[in-house]
Amino acid sequence: MLKFKNKMEITPWIAESHDGATGNLAFENSLATIEKNGDLFAFLMPCTLGCAADGSVVDGSKKTGILKRLADEKNLPLFPLLAGDHRIVNQIIHDRIIRHRHILQIAEYVNVNDFKGIDVDYEFLPLESRFAFTDFVKELADELHKSGRLLSIDLHPKVRPDDPWSIGASAQDWRPLSQYADIMHIMCYDQYHFAYTYNDPGPVSTAAWTEAIIVYASSVIPSEKLVIGLPTYATDWNLNDKSKTINIFYNQVMELAGKYNAEIKLNEIMKQPYFHYCDEAKNEHEVWFEDAQSLSAKFDVIAKYPMRGLAFWALTLEDQRIWNELRSRMV
Numbered sequence: 001m002l003k004f005k006n007k008m009e010i011t012p013w014i015a016e017s018h019d020g021a022t023g024n025l026a027f028e029n030s031l032a033t034i035e036k037n038g039d040l041f042a043f044l045m046p047c048t049l050g051c052a053a054d055g056s057v058v059d060g061s062k063k064t065g066i067l068k069r070l071a072d073e074k075n076l077p078l079f080p081l082l083a084g085d086h087r088i089v090n091q092i093i094h095d096r097i098i099r100h101r102h103i104l105q106i107a108e109y110v111n112v113n114d115f116k117g118i119d120v121d122y123e124f125l126p127l128e129s130r131f132a133f134t135d136f137v138k139e140l141a142d143e144l145h146k147s148g149r150l151l152s153i154d155l156h157p158k159v160r161p162d163d164p165w166s167i168g169a170s171a172q173d174w175r176p177l178s179q180y181a182d183i184m185h186i187m188c189y190d191q192y193h194f195a196y197t198y199n200d201p202g203p204v205s206t207a208a209w210t211e212a213i214i215v216y217a218s219s220v221i222p223s224e225k226l227v228i229g230l231p232t233y234a235t236d237w238n239l240n241d242k243s244k245t246i247n248i249f250y251n252q253v254m255e256l257a258g259k260y261n262a263e264i265k266l267n268e269i270m271k272q273p274y275f276h277y278c279d280e281a282k283n284e285h286e287v288w289f290e291d292a293q294s295l296s297a298k299f300d301v302i303a304k305y306p307m308r309g310l311a312f313w314a315l316t317l318e319d320q321r322i323w324n325e326l327r328s329r330m331v
Contacts (some may be wrong), residue, residue: 001296002303004329009042009227009309013081013119014067015316026249027063030315031070037323038074042309045119045152049109051084055092055102057109068113077116079152082106086124086168093125093132099139107143117150117182125171134176141180152183154229157191159212166196175220184221185311188213188298189231192288194242201237201286203272205230207297214305223306230298230310232318234289241283249317253289262287271297292321299329 014030034044048061064080071078084092092098110118120140125133141151155177156169163169178184188210192202210228217226234253238244248256257264260277267274274288302310310326312318 001329002300003331004299004303005306005331007331008307008326010040010312010326011042011045011079011227011309012312013314014044014046015314026316029251029317031066033315033318033320033323034070034074034076038076040323040326041076043077043079043116044071045079045081045311047081047083047121047314049080049082049118051082051088051092051102053088053091053098055098055105057082057102057105059109078113079117079119079150080115081119081121081154083121083123086122089122090125090129093122093129093136099136103136103140103143106140107147107149110144110149111147115149117144117152119152119154119183119185121154123154123156124166124168126167127170130171130173133171134173134180137177138180141182150182151180152185152227153177153181154185154187157186157188157209157213159209159216174217178221178225182225183227183308184217184225185227185229186213186217187229187313189229189233189313192235194237194245199242201235201239201288203267203270203274203288203294204233204235204290205298206270206272207301208270210298211301211304214301214307218305218307224308226307227309227311228302228307230295230312231290232295232312232314232316232322234287237286237288239284239286244283248287248289250289250291250319251317253287256287266293291319292325295319295322296325299325303329 046067048064050058050060092102144151155172156166158165158169189205191205191209233247233249236246236248257275262275262277264273264275272294277285
């Protein structure tokens with residue numbers, strides 16, 4: 001087992017719902033994980049914010065108050081995640097007046113709530129938005145820094161500048177972005193996904209792919225800003241109808257395997273567990289999932305490189321052994 005090179009900053013996203021994991025059970029599990037493992041975390045990233053076409057920031061969560069109270073109790077700063085429909089975001093960043101209004105709204109929200117910063121998760125922007133997105137990040141960082149707040153941004157994974165892995169990756173130019181953002185989360189997941197380049201059944205993320213991303217990221221992003229985002233979830237592939245493929249979490253994976261008496265196997269090359277089952281409607285399924293063992297293989301890769309830390313998507317119904325694995329690797 002490789003120890004991390006430096007004291008890693010561990011930060012989880014907190015999602016109220018995520019495809020197959022919804023409702024109070026998922027959220028209550030997040031709270032329980034924070035209660036038990038809060039000492040591991042540097043800060044929390046609740047997925048609570050959205051944006052409107054006029055540039056306003058919308059807090060659509062009913063859980064913000066609960067999270068703020070728990071964060072205060074555990075002395076954990078909050079970095080709320082701000083997401084938005086890519087069409088609305090694209091309009092905002094290309095309109096200088098609305099973009100400026102949007103930036104002021106974000107800064108005001110962060111300051112009024114005394115958050116440590118904001119995590120901007122603007123995904124799937126087209127290539128032609130690359131310069132506008134970089135300008136937006138620069139201007140937002142400048143505004144946040146006036147009051148000592150930080151800006152983190154979430155980035156599509158890629159192994160080279162022109163990697164065609166997904167729409168959105170090409171719109172995020174890592175080298176100039178690294179001059180302005182304080183923290184850069186590379187989302188090393190959905191390697192195989194029905195909406196992306198590798199749309200056949202396969203792992204959420206492999207160690208080899210993760211390392212290829214880190215090698216490229218390390219060449220353009222300062223190590224003190226680089227954070228690798230890792231998955232805690234699974235993909236339940238419906239082999240008869242890919243449109244019905246969903247993401248689920250470890251607890252649900254174990255329930256499915258038990259319900260259908262499925263044999264869990266390990267792909268030795270990809271370092272990923274998987275199994276097959278046939279549902280009541282006679283649909284064949286292939287489930288690839290993340291657990292403590294599969295993440296351990298990625299931790300071995302990550303331990304070879306200097307970086308700021310790790311982020312996890314997401315605290316919901318993950319394999320709880322992950323946190324003990326992390327503790328054992330801390331210097």
